Amino acid sequence: MRYFVAVAEELHFGRAATRLHMSQPPLSRAVKQLEAEIGALLFARSPTGVTLTPVGTVLLDEARALLDHADRVQVRVSAAAGAATITIGILGDGADPGLSRLAAAYRRSRPSIDIRIRDTDLSDPTCGLRAGLVDVALTRAPFDETGLTVRTLRTDPVGVVLRVDDPLARRDGLRLAELSDRRWFQFPQGTDPVWQSYWNGGRPREGPVVRAVQECLQAVLWNGTMGLAPLGHDLPAELAMVPLIDMPPSRVVAAWNKGDANPLIRSFIETATTAYRH
Amino acid sequence: MRYFVAVAEELHFGRAATRLHMSQPPLSRAVKQLEAEIGALLFARSPTGVTLTPVGTVLLDEARALLDHADRVQVRVSAAAGAATITIGILGDGADPGLSRLAAAYRRSRPSIDIRIRDTDLSDPTCGLRAGLVDVALTRAPFDETGLTVRTLRTDPVGVVLRVDDPLARRDGLRLAELSDRRWFQFPQGTDPVWQSYWNGGRPREGPVVRAVQECLQAVLWNGTMGLAPLGHDLPAELAMVPLIDMPPSRVVAAWNKGDANPLIRSFIETATTAYRH
DNA sequence: GGCGCCGATACCAGGTGGGTATCGTTGCAG
DNA sequence: CTGCAACGATACCCACCTGGTATCGGCGCC
Known part of the structure; x- marks a missing residue:
């Protein structure tokens, strides 16, 4: 019907x-x-x-x-x-402007629902979805999606973050191959391999281990490293972002466990989809 | 719900x-x-x-x-x-007293529905269900049920029909083995094998081919044959029925094609189930 | 006359909704 | 107190249905 x-x-x-x-x-x-x-x-x-x-x-x-x-x-x-609870997981990168709009919209549509936010580090792109720590993960693809349902909310082109004094920082576009001799930062052991490989540009690399967006920026500033990030990220003045031409774009997604019976999930996803459509 | x-x-x-x-x-x-x-x-x-x-x-x-x-x-x-139609198939044996009650009940509950009856011979226990000639078959199990949904409406013990002058006609119970030397009537070639085997008492037999209940009775009367039938059947005075002890009972069933989308079927089956419950 | 849009068709895979067999608990009877 | 019967839960299996991708056919429109 x-x-x-x-x-x-x-x-x-x-x-x-x-x-x-x-x-x-x-x-x-x-x-x-x-x-x-x-x-x-x-x-x-x-x-x-x-x-x-x-x-x-x-x-x-x-x-x-x-x-x-x-x-x-x-x-x-x-x-x-009675009052129900929904737990949302977000990646450390909680700065996404869609998020606050979404939270406000959902609170408006379902005032009686208790929303809990769980902010997680970059080593688990599912924010503890599989462990049942959260009902919905607002995160970034790609990662291993087996057992999960994933809906794309937005796609962002990806760029490389460099110090402004880097010779490549003034270019207005780069290819992955031009960065092969650089140090990249690593995620901790046990990190989702699909996710790790994506942010490493497809190959294992050398570099410092990071767990949060702040650590990534620190690594670029001080360790002679370089990092990938979605375009549009706010950066300190010492850092610059150059778009990557041959990198598949990064998708902001909502994910939840396939077959999860919690009825709040469906309504939350609806709200999320429209909130991100502006 | x-x-x-x-x-x-x-x-x-x-x-x-x-x-x-x-x-x-x-x-x-x-x-x-x-x-x-x-x-x-x-x-x-x-x-x-x-x-x-x-x-x-x-x-x-x-x-x-x-x-x-x-x-x-x-x-x-x-x-x-607008007005809809449902086609009911019945086996030649249309004498079943449940039937008239059922037709009346269904006409009462759904006066606007156009009911069509298709009376078929004994060679196809599904009354042309698979060929789409009818929506619902009111018939007798057993037969090949693949692709069909079958609901039992009633079960009848089965007896053997004999001439009253037959030596066995005065017994008040018989076993299949006692009838092994008799001629049984056959259904035409291509008849559902499950159905055929049931009415033959489990084995191929010799005997005249019949297509309708009347022909069965004729065969018993004139051909020195013998026939199985559900107890309760009306018989001419020259014939008698003796219950069979070791024959599984015969089930009056309603059958329809699995997944048939015609919404009238469901309501018809409901009516049929209650009508047969008396 | 060909190309593109759009709904229909064909076919495939995984989840769901049915089934049977069996278990664990509890109340009751001997 | 112990065996049994009743009843809902659990385990497991199979078939159907729903949703997916690839492709077709038909009609409008350059």
């Missing part, structure tokens, strides 16, 4: 699928199944566009009311069940 | 499962999942019995209203979609 309403409101299967965070074929199939159950076409498909049939119009009204009713039931029962 | 309401009304997982036509373990699991989603226990389980928690009481009210709403939506949309 939610699928049907989405298509009826967009009058376009592709856009509706995007809105529902799924792909178009299963959506087409789902609508077709609903039509089979009802025994009547709900949409008139023409290559020029999709229109509601009379039956579809009736169902749209009914479906909206019913879904509304279902949402109200959920709210009332949740209220009866 | 329907599961929850059933358990809440029965206050007993086993009985609720029976009412829902499923077994108890998946029901327990489903309720537990719902509890996990809500984040609160809905039932207080004690070995002496099951009681609703306060949250459960709230949900029971809400759920009833919501399910009610959903049913109303279905009715309204079905009405908007």
Whole structure:
């Protein structure tokens, strides 16, 4: 029914699928199944566009009311069940401007929910998701996603952080190969290999071990090291950022354990998705 | 939600499962999942019995209203979609007294539905279900059930039909082995093998080919043959029925294609189940 | 007349929802 | 007090369904 309403409101299967965070074929199939159950076409498909049939119009009204009713039931029962808690994990890099907007939006939409924030170091990009320390991780891909569901909130190009007096600092674009002789910083032992490899530009490197964004900057300033970071990061005056041309962009994502039954997760993810869309 | 309401009304997982036509373990699991989603226990389980928690009481009210709403939506949309048709297949043996009661009950509950009856011969116990000739088959098990969903409506002991002047006709119980030297009637080539084997008492036999109940009786009367039939069948005065002790009973069943989207099927099956319960 | 948009189709994989078999607890009866 | 019956929970398995990717077909539009 939610699928049907989405298509009826967009009058376009592709856009509706995007809105529902799924792909178009299963959506087409789902609508077709609903039509089979009802025994009547709900949409008139023409290559020029999709229109509601009379039956579809009736169902749209009914479906909206019913879904509304279902949402109200959920709210009332949740209220009866008492205050609930959701724990959000964020990477040490808590400076992301989307975050504060998100927290505010979620508190507004679900005032009774107790939000807990768990700030973790860079060695675990999942912020302790697998250990059950958090319900949702707001973090950066890539990392090992087995057992997790991941939704991308934003993508950022990645650059290299250098001292302003570095010969490369005045370039307006660099390739990974031009940095091969540099020291890179390392994450601690046991760090997610996908994550480690990404921030190392694809190969193991030599360099100091770091656990937090601050340590990374320190390493660049004092240790003759160099570091990768998403563009847009605030930097002290002594450091500069040069975009990397051949580095896949970094994605800000929300992740949660696949099949987690906590109903707050779904609503939080919805809020997060819209908050990051501005 | 329907599961929850059933358990809440029965206050007993086993009985609720029976009412829902499923077994108890998946029901327990489903309720537990719902509890996990809500984040609160809905039932207080004690070995002496099951009681609703306060949250459960709230949900029971809400759920009833919501399910009610959903049913109303279905009715309204079905009405908007216009008159629908359901085709019922019955075996030539249309004399079953449950049938007329069932037809009347269904016409009463869904007056706008167009019911079509398709009377088929004994060679296809599924009445053309797989070929899509009917939506539901009211027939007798056993037969090959792959791809079909089957619900038992009643079970009948099986007896052997003999001429009254047959030496065995005065016995009040027989074993299959005592009939091994008789001619049995056969169904046409291509008949479902499970079905054929059942009515042959488990082995291939010699005898005339029949396609309808009338032909079976004719065969017994004139051909020195013998036939199996569920007890309770009306017989002409020249024929007698003797119960078979070691024959598994015959089940009157409703069958439909697994996953068939026609929404009338579900309601028809419900009606059928209650109509046969008397 | 070809290209592009868009919904439909074909096919594949993993999660879910059913099933059966069995267990652990508890109340009750002998 | 001990054996048993009742009942919900658990373990495990299989089939279906839902969501995914790749591709097709049909119609508008340069």
